[in-house]
Amino acid sequence: MNKSEGIGNREQGRGVHGAGIFIKSFLGLFLRDLRVLSREFIPFVLRVGMQPLLFLFVFTFILPRMASGNPMAAAGVDFGTILLPGLMAVAIMFSGIAAVALPLSSEFGITREIDDRVMCPLPLWAVALEKVCFSAMQSIIAALLVIPMAYYVPAIPVRAHVANWFLFALVLVLASLLAGSLGLVIGSTVNPKQIGLVFSIIVVPITFLGCVYYPWAYLEKIRWLQVGVLFNPIVYMSEGLRAAVTPSIAHMPWWAILVALVFFTAALGRWGLKGFLGRVLS
Amino acid sequence: MNSVIVEIEALTKIYDSKLRVVALDGVDLELKQGEIFGLLGPNGAGKTTTISIATTRTLPTSGSVRIAGIDVVKHPAHARRLIGVVPQFNTLDRSLTVYENLYYHCRYFGFSHSHAKSRSLELLNQFMLTERKGVYPAQLSGGLAQRVQIARSIAHRPTVLFLDEPSAGLDPQSRMAMWEAVEGLRKEGITVLLTTHYMEEADSLSDRVAIIDYGRVLALGSPESLKSALGANTIFDLKLKSIENLEPVVASLKSRPDVTSAEATAEGIRVIAASSDGLLPDIVQAASHFGLRDLAITEPSLETVFIKLTGRDLRE
Numbered sequence: 001m002n003k004s005e006g007i008g009n010r011e012q013g014r015g016v017h018g019a020g021i022f023i024k025s026f027l028g029l030f031l032r033d034l035r036v037l038s039r040e041f042i043p044f045v046l047r048v049g050m051q052p053l054l055f056l057f058v059f060t061f062i063l064p065r066m067a068s069g070n071p072m073a074a075a076g077v078d079f080g081t082i083l084l085p086g087l088m089a090v091a092i093m094f095s096g097i098a099a100v101a102l103p104l105s106s107e108f109g110i111t112r113e114i115d116d117r118v119m120c121p122l123p124l125w126a127v128a129l130e131k132v133c134f135s136a137m138q139s140i141i142a143a144l145l146v147i148p149m150a151y152y153v154p155a156i157p158v159r160a161h162v163a164n165w166f167l168f169a170l171v172l173v174l175a176s177l178l179a180g181s182l183g184l185v186i187g188s189t190v191n192p193k194q195i196g197l198v199f200s201i202i203v204v205p206i207t208f209l210g211c212v213y214y215p216w217a218y219l220e221k222i223r224w225l226q227v228g229v230l231f232n233p234i235v236y237m238s239e240g241l242r243a244a245v246t247p248s249i250a251h252m253p254w255w256a257i258l259v260a261l262v263f264f265t266a267a268l269g270r271w272g273l274k275g276f277l278g279r280v281l282s
Numbered sequence: 283m284n285s286v287i288v289e290i291e292a293l294t295k296i297y298d299s300k301l302r303v304v305a306l307d308g309v310d311l312e313l314k315q316g317e318i319f320g321l322l323g324p325n326g327a328g329k330t331t332t333i334s335i336a337t338t339r340t341l342p343t344s345g346s347v348r349i350a351g352i353d354v355v356k357h358p359a360h361a362r363r364l365i366g367v368v369p370q371f372n373t374l375d376r377s378l379t380v381y382e383n384l385y386y387h388c389r390y391f392g393f394s395h396s397h398a399k400s401r402s403l404e405l406l407n408q409f410m411l412t413e414r415k416g417v418y419p420a421q422l423s424g425g426l427a428q429r430v431q432i433a434r435s436i437a438h439r440p441t442v443l444f445l446d447e448p449s450a451g452l453d454p455q456s457r458m459a460m461w462e463a464v465e466g467l468r469k470e471g472i473t474v475l476l477t478t479h480y481m482e483e484a485d486s487l488s489d490r491v492a493i494i495d496y497g498r499v500l501a502l503g504s505p506e507s508l509k510s511a512l513g514a515n516t517i518f519d520l521k522l523k524s525i526e527n528l529e530p531v532v533a534s535l536k537s538r539p540d541v542t543s544a545e546a547t548a549e550g551i552r553v554i555a556a557s558s559d560g561l562l563p564d565i566v567q568a569a570s571h572f573g574l575r576d577l578a579i580t581e582p583s584l585e586t587v588f589i590k591l592t593g594r595d596l597r598e
Contacts, residue, residue, distance in 0.1 A: 021363070021392040028389030033388070036377045115373040116434070119337070120390040121363040282340045 007027045011085075017158025029130040032117075036270045037138065048095045048142035052087040052149035053149050059083065060154035080251055084146065086212035089175065091142040093234060097186060097203060099135035104187030105195050108279050128276040132180035132269065141175035143223035143241075154229040160245050167254060171240035182263050184272030188279050210234025212281055215242060219251035233264035288336070288442055289315035290441070293345035295331050295497075305331040307325065307497035308345070313442070318464065318474040320488030322481070322584065328497040329477035333444050337367050350441055363391065365598045366472075367442035370447045374419035379414035380430050381406065384437055391438035405433040409463065422588050425456025432463050436472060443467065445476040449483055461487060481585045494586055500591045508587050515542055515554045517580040517589060518565055523551035523573030531568050538564075554590060 037044060045092045060080040107114040117127055162168050162180050190198050209229050211219070219226035229235050240261060242251040251257075290311040297303040313319050320584045321329045327429040334340035337348045348353045354361040375383050377537045384405055388398035409429050418432050419425035419427055426450065435443055445464065449457040464487055465473055479482050485505045493508070494502045501508055521529075528546045535553055540561055542554045551569065555561055566574060580586050 022359070025390050025391035027385060028392070030390055032375075032378070032382075032386040033566075035382065048393070111376060112371055112373045113375055115367075115369055116340075116375060116387065117390065118339070119362055119365075119367055121392070122390075123359045280336070280339070280366050 003245040008025045019241055020127065021120075021121055025120050026126055026130055029117060029120065029122075029127065030134055033134045044138070045145065046062060046097075047098065048091050048138075049145050049149070049274075051094070052062065052091055052146045053153070055085065056080065056149055056153040060156070060158075064134075078159070079149060080156060080158040081160070081246050082215060083159050083213065084150040084160060085195035085245050086214075086238045086259055087150070088110070088146045088241050088245070089210065089234060089237040090207055090212055091146050092139040092172075092237060093179045093182070093207065094174050095142040095205075096135045096139045096176065096185045097199075098182055099138045100131050100137055100183030101187035101190070101198075102195065104184070104276075105192040106189060107191040108188065112190050114280065119244075124277055124280060128273050129182060132177060132272075135180035135183055136173065139179050140172055143172060143176070145272055158246075159248055161247065162245055163247055164244065168241075168244035170258065171237075171244045171261070174258070175237040175240060178237065178268065180264040181268035181272050182233065185268050185275060188272055188275030205236050206232050211238045215239070216252055233268070236260040236264065285314040285315050285348055286312045288475065289346075289348045290332070290336065291346050291348075293307055293332065293347065294343045295335065295340065297341045299360045303497055306335075306342070306345075309499055309503075310493070311492055311499065313475060315441075315473055316366060316468070316471050318476065318487055319466060320484035320491040321475065321477040321479075321494055322479070322484040322491050322588070323494040324479055326496045329479075329494060330446055331497075333367075333446050333475070333477060333496075336443055337365055338362055340383060347435075347495060352588075363438070366435035366438065366443040368428070368431045368435045368443070368445045368448055372419065373435070374422075374427060374430055376419050379416050379418055380411060380422070382418070383430060384434055387434050387437050391492075393438070401437060401510070405437055408466075409433040423456075427461060428452060428456065428460055429463060432460070436467065440472065442473045442475065445474060447477055447479070449478065449480060457483075459561070481583055481588070485584050487553065491584065492518065493584075495578055495592050501587065505584055508584065509582055514585045515556060515590060516582060517552075517578075517586050518553040518555070518562070519576075519580070520550040520553070520565065520567060520569050520574060521576035521580040523575055525550060525572070528572070535565070535568060536540040553587075 001255055009180045031045055049151050060083065093113065104114070118124065120127060147160075158162075160224055186195070186202075212234065213227060216226065216229070216235060219229070236252075236257050240254075240257040243257060288311070293306050293309040294304070295306040297305060309328065309332060319503045321332060323329050329414075331340060335342045338354050338361055341355060349361050349364050349404050350477055352361045360380070361442065375386070378386060381402055384402035388401050388531070389395075393401060394517060406415050407412060409432070411430060411433065414426065419430070422430065432445075432448075448460055452460060461483070464474060464476070476483075476487065488505060490502070490504050491508060492499050503511065525546070528551060529598070532544050532546055535541055535551070538561075540555055540557050540559075542556055544551060550572070553561075554563060554571070562579075566577070
């Protein structure tokens with residue numbers, strides 16, 4: 001018959017464990033997500049960029065220029081430098097959740113759109129992994145978007161200096177995978193109706209208590225809080241970026257950060273995968 | 283041709299939550315290559331569960347399903363390359379256009395860009411969807427969405443296609459178009475397993491039919507052989523005003539040579555007869571003393587076979 005038929009048969013003829021089709025299928029899922037993102041790229045940039053932009057504008061541009069005697073002005077002196085890694089962490093986390101949790105929760109919901117992707121010739125864990133990887137890519141873009149903002153907006157220049165590019169890349173990738181895994185947990189375990197509530201009672205608190213707006217070391221006067229936040233994965237995202245991007249500010253040792261990032265990514269990934277399998281298999 | 287392509291063996295599925303539900307109770311089926319096989323039964327009979335297990339979406343409690351020799355429980359990812367699915371509900375990707383739904387489906391199955399593109403265009407043409415290639419699924423009518431789903435399900439040239447209640451929610455015209463599309467698949471040599479609770483659908487589309495109820499296969503064969511083997515019966519359903527002392531009438535009807543069976547029902551009498559010639563006036567006469575208010579005659583069909591097997595209507 002025709003040429004396409006021939007190709008189809010050849011592809012079907014490969015063995016049970018043909019890894020080639022797995023990789024191609026994974027790539028197909030990734031391309032599909034890229035296509036959808038490309039259509040919504042401007043809204044995507046606005047969504048992930050608005051919050052850090054406003055934060056930098058208010059705290060590092062407006063407040064330092066206010067008349068002296070304003071008690072808030074003192075905070076602005078080097079606040080930009082403290083904020084930069086924190087805002088990158090927030091950008092990573094929010095885009096991770098927006099990229100996985102929100103679409104998954106609706107695809108699992110009434111439309112059951114996930115069905116077609118679940119029917120791909122891929123193990124189910126790979127379908128979940130693709131979601132996490134794609135969200136990690138979005139998180140990395142979101143984090144990198146914060147850097148030019150931090151360069152142009154603050155009244156007092158931010159003292160950023162990447163001494164170790166390898167550490168920076170590693171932290172960026174690990175933090176983004178962690179955010180995607182957290183998104184997978186939320187998307188596959190939370191009822192679509194309650195997703196807004198989850199934002200208020202989980203996402204917002206872990207952000208505010210995630211050493212985003214202050215370095216972890218500065219919490220030493222509030223010892224209970226300093227120990228308590230160690231259970232919050234966002235802390236390691238902020239501290240990791242602090243160690244990589246603004247090493248002049250006090251931060252946790254890099255090895256502890258990496259161990260914690262790997263641990264939380266693995267734990268959340270496992271939990272999220274379990275939820276995912278529970279939703280697609282009965 | 284005619285080699286066995288789908289083997290379902292002693293398949294059981296028990297949902298053991300608060301309420302123990304036996305969805306499948308030892309189902310054995312074999313599908314031959316290239317046939318259209320209908321799984322017929324009322325809602326809750328176990329049709330969708332059978333399809334879900336065969337398409338790797340549900341794990342069986344015991345038993346096995348093999349497609350072209352591949353065990354779907356042990357090698358789900360590989361089995362998925364051999365199967366296409368049209369689910370009961372519209373699961374088209376709402377973020378992609380009609381063309382992209384087909385194109386990315388092909389990519390999921392390892393097609394190259396150019397191969398996926400040519401296959402998608404070919405399917406748009408085959409299913410008369412070319413004009414709607416740039417439309418999003420939310421803008422499609424139920425019938426069109428179903429056509430896109432069928433096109434998508436065969437895009438990767440599966441060996442076996444599963445259609446779960448393909449005409450549910452379709453208007454009669456779309457249903458006819460869907461039947462035509464399924465008939466068209468026969469030419470491509472795809473084996474089709476379809477579930478339905480519409481008799482006419484099973485009767486006109488299927489080469490063979492399995493009647494299933496309470497998770498068990500009650501009968502299996504071509505529509506014609508089922509109708510003749512189980513007696514090509516006409517069913518007379520009489521609704522009566524008074525249902526006291528019906529026994530003598532039932533007994534006298536039963537004794538007639540042309541009556542297969544007669545029984546009292548909650549509202550009157552049900553007579554099952556091999557032939558309806560000359561019987562109708564006698565039945566009406568016999569029932570007239572009890573105040574005949576309604577008489578329904580069901581001509582020989584899979585429906586009468588089903589009623590004979592289960593004692594109840596498919597739509598009940």
